[in-house]
Amino acid sequence: MHKFQNRIIIDPNFFLSVEELSKKNIDLSSNFEKFPLISAEFLNEGNLYFNNIVAENLFVEKGQKITSDYIIGAYDESINKYNGLAGNAYLISHTYIYIGKKDYIPAIYLSFFFFSRSKELAVKNTNLIYSNDLESEARKVIHDQMLEFLKENSIKNSILLIDGPIFTGSLTTKTIDFNEYMVEKNILPIYIVKNSISNLVCDNVFSLKHKYNSDMHWAYKFLKPGQRSNFFIYEEKKSKRRAKAFCYLKTFDISPVRIEVYKDIYLGKQELVEDLMHLIYFLIIAQGEKQNPQPRPIIIAESFSRESIKLFNLNKLMRKIGIEGIMNQNRNMVNF
Amino acid sequence: MSWIVLGEDKGDISLVSSREIDGIAPKGTYLTIENGKKKYIVRVTKSFQTQPYNPSPLLIDMNLEGLEADKKCQNIIKAVRIKDISDRDDGLIDFIRPQLKARRSTVQEVKNAVRDKKEGIPIFLSTVFANSIQILKDNNKNPIHINLHPEIFFHQILICGKTGRGKTVASKYLAQFFVEKLKGAVLAVNVKETDLIKMYKKSETKEGSILKEWEAIGKKPHGIYNFQVFYPSNTSYSPDLDIDKKYFKPISLDINEIDPESLTGILNNITDIAALHLPDIFRHWKDSQTTTGFRFMNFYNYFSSRENREFQTLNSRGDEAQIKLPYGTYQNILRNLNSASEFFDDPNGEFITEKDILNRESMCVIDVASKKGINFGAILLRDLLKRIVKAKTEGSSDVPILIIIDEVHQFYKNANSAEALGDLDVICRTGRSKEIGVIFSSQNPNDIPKGLESVINTKIFFGSEHSVIKKFGFNVSANEIENLERGYALATIYGTPQVKFIKFPLSFSGVFI
Numbered sequence: 001m002h003k004f005q006n007r008i009i010i011d012p013n014f015f016l017s018v019e020e021l022s023k024k025n026i027d028l029s030s031n032f033e034k035f036p037l038i039s040a041e042f043l044n045e046g047n048l049y050f051n052n053i054v055a056e057n058l059f060v061e062k063g064q065k066i067t068s069d070y071i072i073g074a075y076d077e078s079i080n081k082y083n084g085l086a087g088n089a090y091l092i093s094h095t096y097i098y099i100g101k102k103d104y105i106p107a108i109y110l111s112f113f114f115f116s117r118s119k120e121l122a123v124k125n126t127n128l129i130y131s132n133d134l135e136s137e138a139r140k141v142i143h144d145q146m147l148e149f150l151k152e153n154s155i156k157n158s159i160l161l162i163d164g165p166i167f168t169g170s171l172t173t174k175t176i177d178f179n180e181y182m183v184e185k186n187i188l189p190i191y192i193v194k195n196s197i198s199n200l201v202c203d204n205v206f207s208l209k210h211k212y213n214s215d216m217h218w219a220y221k222f223l224k225p226g227q228r229s230n231f232f233i234y235e236e237k238k239s240k241r242r243a244k245a246f247c248y249l250k251t252f253d254i255s256p257v258r259i260e261v262y263k264d265i266y267l268g269k270q271e272l273v274e275d276l277m278h279l280i281y282f283l284i285i286a287q288g289e290k291q292n293p294q295p296r297p298i299i300i301a302e303s304f305s306r307e308s309i310k311l312f313n314l315n316k317l318m319r320k321i322g323i324e325g326i327m328n329q330n331r332n333m334v335n336f
Numbered sequence: 337m338s339w340i341v342l343g344e345d346k347g348d349i350s351l352v353s354s355r356e357i358d359g360i361a362p363k364g365t366y367l368t369i370e371n372g373k374k375k376y377i378v379r380v381t382k383s384f385q386t387q388p389y390n391p392s393p394l395l396i397d398m399n400l401e402g403l404e405a406d407k408k409c410q411n412i413i414k415a416v417r418i419k420d421i422s423d424r425d426d427g428l429i430d431f432i433r434p435q436l437k438a439r440r441s442t443v444q445e446v447k448n449a450v451r452d453k454k455e456g457i458p459i460f461l462s463t464v465f466a467n468s469i470q471i472l473k474d475n476n477k478n479p480i481h482i483n484l485h486p487e488i489f490f491h492q493i494l495i496c497g498k499t500g501r502g503k504t505v506a507s508k509y510l511a512q513f514f515v516e517k518l519k520g521a522v523l524a525v526n527v528k529e530t531d532l533i534k535m536y537k538k539s540e541t542k543e544g545s546i547l548k549e550w551e552a553i554g555k556k557p558h559g560i561y562n563f564q565v566f567y568p569s570n571t572s573y574s575p576d577l578d579i580d581k582k583y584f585k586p587i588s589l590d591i592n593e594i595d596p597e598s599l600t601g602i603l604n605n606i607t608d609i610a611a612l613h614l615p616d617i618f619r620h621w622k623d624s625q626t627t628t629g630f631r632f633m634n635f636y637n638y639f640s641s642r643e644n645r646e647f648q649t650l651n652s653r654g655d656e657a658q659i660k661l662p663y664g665t666y667q668n669i670l671r672n673l674n675s676a677s678e679f680f681d682d683p684n685g686e687f688i689t690e691k692d693i694l695n696r697e698s699m700c701v702i703d704v705a706s707k708k709g710i711n712f713g714a715i716l717l718r719d720l721l722k723r724i725v726k727a728k729t730e731g732s733s734d735v736p737i738l739i740i741i742d743e744v745h746q747f748y749k750n751a752n753s754a755e756a757l758g759d760l761d762v763i764c765r766t767g768r769s770k771e772i773g774v775i776f777s778s779q780n781p782n783d784i785p786k787g788l789e790s791v792i793n794t795k796i797f798f799g800s801e802h803s804v805i806k807k808f809g810f811n812v813s814a815n816e817i818e819n820l821e822r823g824y825a826l827a828t829i830y831g832t833p834q835v836k837f838i839k840f841p842l843s844f845s846g847v848f849i
Contacts, residue, residue, distance in 0.1 A: 064400055103355060104389065104405050286403055288392025296403065300389060 046236040046243075048204045055227045056277075058249070063282025066275065071158035072283075073098035073187075074297030075150055078305040079142065080314045087116025088134050091314045092142055094149045095305035098158065099297060106304045107153045110311070113141055143168065147178040150189075157186045159276065161283075163298045166191040166244050166260045176241045179262035188269070190276065191260040192295060198258070200234055219248030219256045226251065228277050231270075233263055249277060251284040251293050338437040339413060341369060349378055349432055353411035360385055360411045362465035363816075364472060364837040366441035366449065367415060369432055374422045376432055377441055377449040378415035379834060381811065383465060385409050418834045419449040443474050447482055450834045456483030457513050458553040460839040464812075467819045471549070471839050479552045481841075484832055486518055488794045489738055489773035491830040492764045496781050496805075497798025502823045503777050504531045506796065507740050508843035510775060511535070515560055515699050520736035520771075522699040523720065525713055526565075527742060532701045535846035536563040536583045543849065546842045559845045562698035569685025570678045571706040588685030589715060591632040595722055596622070597652070601715030602676035603669065610665045616649035617659075623650055632680035636673050679712045688716075690723035694733040717741075721759045728770040736771040739763070764791040780804055793830035796838075798822075810836075 075096050082089040094109040113127055115134040131137035154160050160182065166189075167175055182189050201215040202208045212218040219229060228249040235243035245266030250256035259280060266273050283295035292299075339351040339361070351367070361367065361380050369376040391406040422430055441449070446461065460481045461472040471479040493510070497503040511522045512535070526532040538557040541547070550556060569586035573579055596615040603611045621638055622630075639647075645661045661669070693700050702720075704713030727733045739760075763772050776784055776792065781804060784792070797805050799821075802814035810817070810826055817826055824839050842849075 060398060060400060064402075067403060099403060099405050102404055103408050282400075285394050285398070286392055286406070288394040296389075296392075296406070 045238075046234055048200055049233040049235070051230055053205065053222075054230045055223050056230065056274075058226050058228055058278050058281040060226075060278070060282045060285055062275070063278035063280070063285075066279040067099070067282065070279075071098055071155050072161070072279070072297055073154055073158050074161040074163075074295065074301045075146070076163050076298055076301040076305050077142070077146060078302070078309045080309055080312075082314045082318045084318055086118060087114055088138065089114045089314060089318055090138055090142070091309060091312055092145065093305045093309040094146055095301045095308065096150060096153050097297060097301045097304060098155050104297070104300045104304075106301070108304060108308045109145075109149045109153075110308060111145060113138065139168070144174060147174055151178065151181055154182070154185070154187050158188070159279070160187050160189045161280075161295050161298050162189055162191050163194075163294065163302070164191060165193045165196070165258075166262065167242060172239065172242045176262075179265065183262070183265055183268075188265060188273075188276075189262065190273075190280070192280070192298065193258040193260060194255075194292075194294070196258055201232060215248065215258070216255055219250065219258075220254075223248060223250035223256055225253050226281065228259075228281070231266065231274070233266070235263065245273070247277065249280060249284075251281055252290045254290060254293065257284075257293055338439050339367060339411070341432055341434050341436045341438065343434050344432060345414075348381065348414040348416060351413040351415060351438055353413075354437075357411060360465055361413055361440070362463035362468070362470070364461065364463035366418070366446045366461075366472070367413075367438040368441040368445050369436050369438040371430070371433070371436050374420070374424075374430060375445070376417060376430070377419040377421070377445055378438070379418050379836070380413050380415045380463075382414035384412055386412050421448075440475060443478075443480050446472075446480055450482050450832050451485075452482045453485040454483060455517070456485050457488070457510065457517075458483050458555075458841065460549065460552075460841065461835060462824055462837040462839045464816050464820075464824075464837055467815055469816075469819075469821055469824045469837065469839075479549060481553055482832075482835070484829060486513075488830045489514060489518070489736075490768045490771055491793035492767060492773065492788075492791055493775045493794040493796065494781060494784060494789075494792045495775060495777045495796045495798070496779065497800050497820075497825070498779060500822065501798035501800075501820065502825065502840060503796075503798050504528075504742055505823070505843050505847055506798070506825070506840045507742055507775055507777050508532065508535060508846050509840050511699060511738060511740055512560055512843060512845055514736070514738045514773070515562070515697050518736055519696050520738060521694050521696065522738045522740065523693050523724075524699065524701045524740035525717060525742060526701050526703045526705055527710065527713070528705055530577060530579075530705075531742060532740075532846065533565045533584075533703050534579065534848075535560050535699060535701070535843075536580065537846060537848075539843055539845055539847040541842060541847070541849050549839075549841045550844075553841055555841070555844060557844045560699050562695065563701075564692075564698070565701045565703050566688055566692075567703040568679060568706060568709060568712045569682040571709070586682075586685040587688050587716075588682035589632075589680045589712075589719075590687035591630065591635060591680050592628065593687055593689070594715070595719050598715050598719040598722070601718050602672050602679075602711055604672055604711070610662075610668075613647075613649065613659060613661060613665070614669055616651050616657075617647045619652070620648045620650035620656065624648075632677055636677060639673060640670055675708070676711060676715070678708075679715065688720070690720060690727045690733070693720060693724060694727060694735045694737060696735050718759060721763065724772070725759075725763060725766075725770070728772060734771075736773070738773040738775065740775045740777065742777045761785065761788055761791070764788060781808070794828065796825045796827045796829075798825045 073096060077095065078093045080091040090113045092111045095106060097104045097106045113129060115129050115131050115138055117132060119130050129137060179189055196216055197214045199214055202212045202218050208218055223229060229247045231245050231247045233243065233245045243263035244260050245263050246258055246260040248256045249259050259277065261273055280295055283297060284293045287294055287296040287299050338354045339357065340354055342350040342352055360383055363380050363383055365380040367378050367380065369378060387409055389406045389408055391402045395402045420430060424430060458481045460479050462469055463472050474480055495503045495506055511524060514520045514522055524532050536559045538559045563583050565584045566587045567584060569588045596619040599614050599618055600611045603614065618635060621635055645666045647659055647661065649657045649659055702713055702716060704710055724737060760774055764774055767773055778784060795808060797817065800817055802817050805817055812826060826836060827838050829835055
């Protein structure tokens with residue numbers, strides 16, 4: 001089988017611009033456990049801590065000012081999937097960008113995997129993976145790859161915005177390690193969740209129970225545009241390391257977004273994290289898409305990611321090496 | 337500093353500026369795309385700005401600065417291939433592959449690409465963006481000039497443009513080059529004010545940019561040494577004009593010498609067929625004279641005395657005939673003869689022939705800017721053109737000649753001049769072999785007699801109406817052509833099709849700004 005070389009594409013100015021920005025700094029050390037735990041309620045799977053349920057106003061000017069104080073990076077990925085008779089192929093573009101002095105500076109990692117239930121096909125090459133559950137194996141591999149990519153390429157002393165939740169399924173341990181590793185490098189990962197049916201708040205705050213379809217629903221009703229909720233801390237009973245702090249942030253009069261950070265980071269740098277909500281508010285307005293309220297750097301990362309994945313035509317490549325697609329693949333009806 | 341090739345689309349190479357480029361390469365810029373030892377020179381035909389990260393209108397509305405990175409601009413360019421520098425010999429043309437890098441061409445590369453002629457006519461290349469036009473400069477900010485092949489003179493030139501945009505100055509510049517470098521003779525017809533009659537004087541200007549341009553081509557202002565203005569002896573110059581009389585000579589028409597066909601030049605408002613009778617009547621009358629030294633008035637008296645309007649005629653082949661002129665035609669010719677009588681037989685004016693014109697390194701101007709001057713010029717020019725062509729055809733002169741008819745639209749408004757220009761058609765078509773060049777100057781190219789367009793190989797348009805130049809196939813906007821600054825022109829030049837926007841250096845003589 002044709003061997004696909006994974007490749008990393010780094011902007012020639014990537015390291016030069018880092019030097020330029022090195023004066024900007026972020027300090028994530030010390031000052032843990034300052035969160036005032038006035039109220040706490042308990043779930044079956046974990047504990048939810050919060051102070052008062054309040055709406056805080058966000059200020060776009062304050063957010064704008066923060067952009068010049070910190071290095072801001074963002075991550076997004078694009079995935080092309082090919083459903084073949086012999087297995088599934090994935091072309092993934094992991095993209096990290098940071099806001100340079102006058103430009104967005106990208107680093108892109110293009111990778112390819114082929115997952116098959118056929119051991120004959122899969123054992124001889126690290127990119128050809130045997131699995132009984134192709135989908136979940138693919139998610140795991142892609143997630144691991146993302147974490148490694150960000151560990152290697154994120155700029156030290158920076159804020160890192162990631163599209164998606166902090167914890168996904170069973171990938172907890174690596175995610176926790178990742179966040180702790182990032183803290184050591186003075187990198188503050190902030191996760192932005194757009195679509196969620198999570199009920200952590202509504203199910204566990206007595207006054208909200210059964211009143212809303214989801215936390216997003218509650219937050220949409222509770223917040224006005226330009227507001228965020230207080231932070232909640234969620235900690236799993238089984239693993240106290242699997243813990244996060246989150247709040248809801250509403251920029252426009254549409255569904256809010258959930259902002260998540262690793263619990264220890266929040267507890268250590270509560271004031272900073274809360275200030276950064278102004279930054280995220282500003283960055284969502286900077287993007288200005290009411291139908292897709294995402295911080296601008298994530299959208300830029302997404303654009304680079306989409307462009308770079310076009311470098312390879314996965315369908316053509318697969319057919320060239322003799323992997324016939326399933327019927328829907330040939331009818332371009334495959335989703336990941 | 338580089339641009340990066342994106343690809344090719346319908347013959348245009350698309351490029352995008354790299355991060356270190358902080359500006360727009362205007363239309364007319366030359367770029368060199370490098371591919372190892374191979375080079376491809378392209379000329380920018382379209383250039384615009386794009387913003388890869390368009391800032392959100394929401395932020396702008398909030399009067400916030402936004403992100404600096406969102407202000408990033410890129411320059412997108414469309415360019416045409418001008419020249420390949422490649423050792424390829426298999427009959428195929430190299431691809432210009434995406435992601436090749438391009439930089440601004442060096443002076444030498446531009447000169448090679450446009451087939452610069454070392455001893456040619458220096459002109460500056462220029463670039464245009466929106467309404468801003470400027471001389472093309474190299475990386476050291478020096479203006480880039482090229483030298484046009486002098487052969488362009490003998491493939492005929494049309495210069496058009498609105499008043500004051502530089503067409504007369506360009507004619508002067510070309511005339512001086514023709515006199516001094518080609519060692520030729522120039523015959524110019526001045527129809528307006530003092531446009532061409534002070535070229536014995538060096539140009540004067542305090543404009544620093546013009547001085548810089550002269551310096552760039554290694555020239556200094558100077559007048560034309562062998563310079564002569566001929567003017568109708570029945571006119572005079574006002575002392576206010578501040579002219580040096582030694583360069584001015586009064587002339588008159590000599591009925592004994594003038595070619596009978598040239599007499600049609602005095603006729604106005606008459607059909608071409610009716611106009612043909614006058615030369616034949618005059619020829620017969622002249623042939624019947626038994627003494628020499630007759631005068632124009634003698635012919636006038638003869639013509640006016642024939643109240644029955646019946647005349648003997650003699651055509652150029654020697655065939656005799658008789659004709660009765662219609663009353664209207666007779667009256668018209670009579671009126672025009674009366675009106676033209678003042679041009680003839682003035683003892684204070686000399687009669688000039690081709691011998692006064694066909695002299696090396698000299699320039700003669702027939703000044704017909706005075707009242708009725710156009711009529712005078714129409715007769716004289718026609719006579720001189722016939723004599724010049726005859727002398728060149730018979731080989732009695734090997735002096736290259738350039739004929740400049742400035743503001744040809746004024747000259748042409750007179751029906752007689754149309755006939756004179758009819759002769760120019762013959763000259764245009766034989767100019768290359770006989771070393772006769774013609775420069776037509778006009779506000780509107782439509783003023784040029786039909787049929788001549790196809791033999792005029794160099795067309796230069798100073799600021800003109802867009803609708804006027806459209807038919808010549810230039811791909812420029814109305815703004816670009818109508819707002820061309822003085823001295824800048826859009827051109828299609830014989831032998832140098834790669835050049836489009838140019839700037840003429842100021843003429844070294846006869847311009848005072």
